[in-house]
Every structure is written in C-alpha cells, then in structure tokens.
Amino acid sequence: MTSTTAGLTGRDLSRARVSRILREPLLGPLAALIVAIIIFSVISQTFLNPYNLSLILQQSVVVGILAVGQTLIILTSGIDLSIGSVAVLGTIVMAQVSGGGNPILALGATFVVCVVLGAVNGGLVTLLRLPPFIVTLGTFTAIQAATRLLAGSQTYQVPDGVLTFLGTSFRIGTFATTYGVVAMLFVYLIVWYALSQTAWGKHVYAVGGNVTASKLSGIKSNRTLFSVYLVTGVIAAIAAWAALGRIPNADPNAYQNANLETITAVVIGGTSLFGGRGSVIGTLIGTLIVGVLRNGLTQAGVDSLYQNIATGILVIVAVTVDQFARRRSA
Amino acid sequence: MFNRNKARSLRIGAVLLAGSVAFTLAGCSGSSSGGSSGGSGGNVKVGLITKTDSNPYFVKLREAAQAEADKKGATLVALAGAFDGDNEGQVAAIENLVSQGVKGILITPNSSSGILTAIKSARDAGVVVIALDTATDPEDAVDATYATDNKAAGVTQGKWVKATLGSTAPALVMLDGTPGGTVDTFRHDGFLEGFGTTEGSSEIVGQENTNGDQTKAQTAMENLLQRAPGVNALYTINEPAAAGAYEAIKAAGKTDQVTIGSIDGSCTGVANVKSGIIGATVMQFPAKMAEQGVDAVVTYAADGTKPSGFNDTGSQLITDKPVTGLDSKDTTWGAENCWG
Numbered sequence: 085m086t087s088t089t090a091g092l093t094g095r096d097l098s099r100a101r102v103s104r105i106l107r108e109p110l111l112g113p114l115a116a117l118i119v120a121i122i123i124f125s126v127i128s129q130t131f132l133n134p135y136n137l138s139l140i141l142q143q144s145v146v147v148g149i150l151a152v153g154q155t156l157i158i159l160t161s162g163i164d165l166s167i168g169s170v171a172v173l174g175t176i177v178m179a180q181v182s183g184g185g186n187p188i189l190a191l192g193a194t195f196v197v198c199v200v201l202g203a204v205n206g207g208l209v210t211l212l213r214l215p216p217f218i219v220t221l222g223t224f225t226a227i228q229a230a231t232r233l234l235a236g237s238q239t240y241q242v243p244d245g246v247l248t249f250l251g252t253s254f255r256i257g258t259f260a261t262t263y264g265v266v267a268m269l270f271v272y273l274i275v276w277y278a279l280s281q282t283a284w285g286k287h288v289y290a291v292g293g294n295v296t297a298s299k300l301s302g303i304k305s306n307r308t309l310f311s312v313y314l315v316t317g318v319i320a321a322i323a324a325w326a327a328l329g330r331i332p333n334a335d336p337n338a339y340q341n342a343n344l345e346t347i348t349a350v351v352i353g354g355t356s357l358f359g360g361r362g363s364v365i366g367t368l369i370g371t372l373i374v375g376v377l378r379n380g381l382t383q384a385g386v387d388s389l390y391q392n393i394a395t396g397i398l399v400i401v402a403v404t405v406d407q408f409a410r411r412r413s414a
Numbered sequence: 415m416f417n418r419n420k421a422r423s424l425r426i427g428a429v430l431l432a433g434s435v436a437f438t439l440a441g442c443s444g445s446s447s448g449g450s451s452g453g454s455g456g457n458v459k460v461g462l463i464t465k466t467d468s469n470p471y472f473v474k475l476r477e478a479a480q481a482e483a484d485k486k487g488a489t490l491v492a493l494a495g496a497f498d499g500d501n502e503g504q505v506a507a508i509e510n511l512v513s514q515g516v517k518g519i520l521i522t523p524n525s526s527s528g529i530l531t532a533i534k535s536a537r538d539a540g541v542v543v544i545a546l547d548t549a550t551d552p553e554d555a556v557d558a559t560y561a562t563d564n565k566a567a568g569v570t571q572g573k574w575v576k577a578t579l580g581s582t583a584p585a586l587v588m589l590d591g592t593p594g595g596t597v598d599t600f601r602h603d604g605f606l607e608g609f610g611t612t613e614g615s616s617e618i619v620g621q622e623n624t625n626g627d628q629t630k631a632q633t634a635m636e637n638l639l640q641r642a643p644g645v646n647a648l649y650t651i652n653e654p655a656a657a658g659a660y661e662a663i664k665a666a667g668k669t670d671q672v673t674i675g676s677i678d679g680s681c682t683g684v685a686n687v688k689s690g691i692i693g694a695t696v697m698q699f700p701a702k703m704a705e706q707g708v709d710a711v712v713t714y715a716a717d718g719t720k721p722s723g724f725n726d727t728g729s730q731l732i733t734d735k736p737v738t739g740l741d742s743k744d745t746t747w748g749a750e751n752c753w754g
Binding site: 128130135136139142143146237239241327330331332333335337338339340341378379382383385386387388389 | 459467489491492493494496497498499500501502505506507509510511513514515524525527528531532592593
C-alpha cells in the first residue's frame with residue numbers, strides 16, 4: 085500500500101481520499117450494523133424504540149467488555165480461551181467474599197484473582213514460549229473446574245449494593261440505560277486511546293504483526309505481551325462486576341461460551357486473527373451486530389437455531405473479507 | 415486498482431449477503447407462522463424458551479407447542495439457552511420476547527433462581543409466565559408450572575427396582591445428573607423413598623454425577639464397578655445415563671446381576687426397555703406440558719384468566735417385567751406414547 089501523492093491532480097487526490105475511505109476496515113462492519121438495523125426496523129414494529137435498543141446494549145455488556153480483552157490478545161496474534169472462565173470465577177469470588185459483609189473487599193479480591201490469572205496466562209506464554217491457544221485451553225479447563233469446586237456447584241444470590249451497581253439504570257431523556265453500558269463504553273474508550281495514541285499501543289500492534297521485526301527494532305516484546313495479559317485480567321474483573329449487575333446471581337455455569345462469543349465479536353469487527361491488524365471500535369461494532377441480530381431476529385419471530393445460523397454465516401463472511409484484505413496488502 | 419476494486423466490491427457484497435441472510439430468515443419464519451401481524455388482534459404471540467436446542471426432549475416440547483399454537487391460531491417464537499445451564503441466554507430471550515409484545519412465555523429454566531429477576535420484570539409488564547418441566551425456586555415466582563411430579567416419578571422407579579430385587583440385600587449405585595438441580599434432587603430423593611432407604615445408608619455403594627450424558631455415565635459406571643463389584647441395583651437420572659451404564663455393566667459381564675431403573679420415556683429409552691437394556695423406565699409427557707402451557711396463554715389472551723399453581727402432567731411406569739402392586743404399561747404402549 086505504498087502510494088505517493090506527488091504529482092497528482094486534485095481529482096486524483098479526491099479519488100484517493102474516497103478509495104481510502106472505502107478501504108477503511110471499519111466500513112464493512114459498520115455498514116453491516118446499519119443495514120441490519122434498517123432491515124429489522126422495517127420488518128418489525130417493536131425493534132426501533134428506545135427501550136428495545138437499550139436492551140440490546142444491556143445484553144451486550146458482559147461479552148462486549150470481555151471482547152476488549154480478546155481484541156488485545158488477538159492483536160498480539162494470540163487467542164484467549166480462558167477469558168470467560170476467569171470472569172465467572174471472579175463473580176464467584178465476589179459473591180463469596182461479600183458474604184463477609186464488605187463489598188469493596190470483595191471487589192478488590194476479584195480484581196486480584198483475575199489479574200493473577202492473567203499473569204499466569206501471560207507468564208506461560210512469554211516465559212515458557214507456549215502457544216496461547218494451548219495455554220488458555222489448559223487454564224480454561226482448570227479454572228472452570230476450580231470455579232465449580234469453589235462454588236460447590238451452587239449459585240449465590242448477591243444483595244443489591246456496590247456489587248450490583250453496574251445494573252442500576254438511569255435516564256437520558258426517554259432513553260433508560262444502566263451504568264454497566266457506560267462502563268462498557270468507558271473500557272472501549274480507554275483501550276482505544278491506549279492502542280491508538282500511546283507507545284504501548286504501537287508496541288502491541290508491532291508484536292502482533294511480526295515478533296522478530298519488533299524485537300529487532302528494540303521493542304521488549306515479552307514485556308509488552310505480558311502486559312497485555314495483565315490488562316486482560318483487569319478487563320475480566322470489570323466484566324465480572326458487570327455480570328453481577330446484569331444478573332445478581334453468581335453462577336458457576338454462566339458464560340461457558342463467552343470465549344467463542346468474544347472471538348465472534350472480534351472477528352466480525354474486522355480484527356485479523358493473525359494479529360497486528362484491527363481495532364477495538366470494530367469489536368464494539370461486532371458485539372453490537374451479534375446483539376442486534378439476536379434481538380432483531382427474535383422480534384421478527386425467528387427461532388434461536390436460525391439465529392445461530394445467521395451468526396455463523398456472518399463470522400465466515402467476516403473472515404473471508406479479512407483473508408482477501410490480507411492477500412491484497414501482502 | 416483492479417484488486418482494490420475487487421476488495422471494495424467484496425466488502426459491499428458481504429454486507430448485502432449478511433443483510434439478505436437476515437431478511438431470508440425473517441421471511442421464512444414469517445411464512446411458517448402464518449397470519450399477518452396487522453390483523454384483528456386474534457393473533458396471540460407465545461414465547462417458548464427451552465434449556466437447549468439439542469435435546470430431543472425439548473425438540474418434542476417445541477414441536478408440541480408449535481402444533482398446539484397452529485391449532486389455536488397463535489404464533490410461537492421458540493428460543494433456547496446456548497448450553498445446558500445457560501441462564502444469561504434465557505434472560506436475554508425473556509427480555510427480547512417481552513419487548514416484542516408476547517402475551518405469555520413458557521420457560522424450562524436453566525437456573526431455578528438466576529432467572530427470577532427477568533421473570534419478575536416480564537410479569538410486571540403484563541406477560542403471563544409459565545414454567546414447563548422444571549420449577550423455579552421459589553415455585554410461585556411464575557404464574558403456573560406444568561411439569562412431571564419428579565418426586566413421584568423417582569418413587570415409582572425406586573419401588574420397581576426394590577420389588578424386582580425381592581429379598582436380595584441391596585447394593586445400590588446412583589448415577590445422578592447435575593448436583594443442585596431441582597429435578598435431579600426430586601428424582602434422587604424420590605427414588606430413595608420408593609426404594610426404602612435413606613441418604614448415607616450402607617446400602618448405597620456408589621454415587622457419581624453424569625450430567626445425564628451417556629459417555630460420562632459409562633465412564634462413571636466403569637469406575638464404580640471397580641470400587642463396588644457387588645452392585646445389584648442401579649438408579650439413573652435419565653435413559654442416556656442408563657444406556658451408558660449398561661455398556662459398562664455388559665463389558666464387566668454383570669448384566670444378569672444388576673437391575674437398572676430409569677426416568678424419561680424417550681423412544682430410544684422405551685426401545686432399550688424392550689430389548690432388556692433397561693429394566694423399567696418412568697415416562698414423562700413433555701407434549702402435555704407444552705399443549706397445556708400454550709392453551710393457558712391463549713386463554714389468558716382471550717379473557718384474562720391466569721393459570722396458577724403446580725400442575726402435574728403425570729408419569730407412567732413402562733416395563734415388560736411388571737411387579738404386583740405397581741401400575742405399569744408394557745413397551746408396546748410405551749412405543750406408541752414415547753417422545754423423541
């Protein structure tokens with residue numbers, strides 16, 4: 085994609101600008117989201133209203149937050165199969181510690197547990213140079229079992245208060261939403277800023293693009309990689325908090341598919357599974373596309389198996405687009 | 415330039431494709447459900463949320479609900495959790511159905527307590543909520559429950575196994591489902607009651623959780639046969655668990671030694687009773703639950719009458735080896751009335 089603009093006429097320039105917009109990787113996902121919203125608004129009278137749109141956002145919160153962590157790890161050409169199980173363990177820890185009557189302590193304990201588990205994943209990937217897929221497959225299995233042991237395979241009701249704060253709703257005009265939605269958008273904003281405006285962000289992209297080249301150019305790739313897994317631990321803890329806000333019930337069986345759902349959102353959002361290319365804004369759009377599809381197809385009276393077919397097709401379409409984009413830029 | 419254009423058209427094509435997929439799917443269901451939504455108000459929308467889409471039991475439940483809805487001129491939207499235990503998916507399904515304006519929701523809850531908040535919001539919005547197959551905890555969190563009395567079904571299974579055993583000293587193995595599940599607990603406790611023993615008795619020589627899965631049950635039984643080779647009575651949470659256990663028992667050469675009881679009444683299970691793999695099974699009637707649930711919603715839509723309480727849809731012992739004092743039907747009757 086090395087094109088020089090020297091000696092081009094104004095018309096060429098504007099054409100170049102148009103083609104740059106069309107090459108913008110967010111264009112596809114964004115257009116798909118808008119098309120889906122338009123279609124559902126036409127075929128269902130109950131889709132396009134503030135209450136329903138707020139529902140879609142609320143339903144997207146937990147997977148949406150986790151998908152930020154997944155994006156970071158996929159950008160480093162890794163993958164995190166354990167991300168959902170870390171958050172679920174977080175909810176159980178939060179519920180059990182808060183049984184002692186101190187919700188702030190419970191919140192703190194959850195952050196510590198999630199970050200430690202992030203460090204375990206990151207340590208195994210960087211120090212032992214194990215493939216992230218295998219490392220997180222192992223930790224996923226072990227954490228899921230540990231969660232059930234810790235919970236005694238029971239669910240824990242969480243009392244209203246600090247731990248369910250993110251489920252509290254508030255109004256902006258006629259639009260009622262929850263603090264969980266705000267928290268999700270906040271996580272996206274912060275990570276978007278860190279990725280696009282800081283040296284750390286450039287290092288993340290560089291590590292994912294080509295580890296050898298980034299090493300040669302002086303980036304401490306191990307340190308960057310490890311930090312990504314730590315940040316993902318923090319994000320999982322935030323997701324755990326949001327999960328108790330959404331359903332005030334810590335359940336060891338919850339979010340078993342969160343790893344795959346986050347990968348779905350990341351891929352539909354246009355981030356390359358091969359690392360080094362993509363953005364969290366794309367992931368936000370990907371999360372919303374999945375939420376809009378599920379909600380909209382229900383409004384249209386479509387049964388859930390057909391909804392899954394639609395989501396599956398969308399993933400394949402997104403990966404196909406990514407493949408062609410890769411070949412083109414190679 | 416050519417490549418760039420190609421990529422551009424590819425991306426636009428992808429968007430159009432995704433859009434048309436959504437459109438087609440919506441179209442499909444629109445035609446299958448028949449009536450137009452702008453009608454005279456006679457079109458009642460009913461939501462059905464099963465635990466999963468993968469179990470033939472829930473397929474039967476869904477088909478029966480669909481048939482009843484068609485008969486009554488109602489529209490059914492069938493949703494499900496993504497996996498056994500998926501509470502979050504069921505919460506989202508309830509919200510989306512309420513937002514769509516359904517009159518009533520029939521649900522087989524994955525989490526008897528985790529689902530309560532969502533059910534309350536739905537009822538507050540004027541939707542009648544009915545639990546099918548699995549009760550909520552507490553039971554009165556829904557308007558009504560249509561389910562098998564699982565305790566009674568467990569008692570029947572326990573009585574049959576005990577009677578078949580006769581005067582032999584029992585050595586009982588219990589293959590449970592999922593720890594903590596209400597259905598699992600009712601069946602387990604009912605069996606012990608019918609069998610005439612208590613939790614912790616020395617007559618119970620082994621217990622494992624199988625999640626009602628054939629493969630897991632086989633592994634569990636293989637291991638338990640090592641620990642308790644003298645087992646002669648077997649409780650199973652459902653028929654796949656019984657089939658898995660039978661494989662292990664057959665491999666150990668002990669099919670004549672062990673009496674196997676089960677619960678469910680699937681067509682595969684009944685066939686297994688006929689061929690002697692399972693001694694007896696207690697049949698449930700998911701179609702009745704679905705039909706009565708749909709009827710209740712249609713009635714509510716028509717005149718505002720809400721259903722209430724726990725409604726037992728019954729269970730029936732199926733065996734070709736009847737024992738005196740226990741009402742049972744043979745496998746021929748079973749094959750005509752089974753599900754799946």
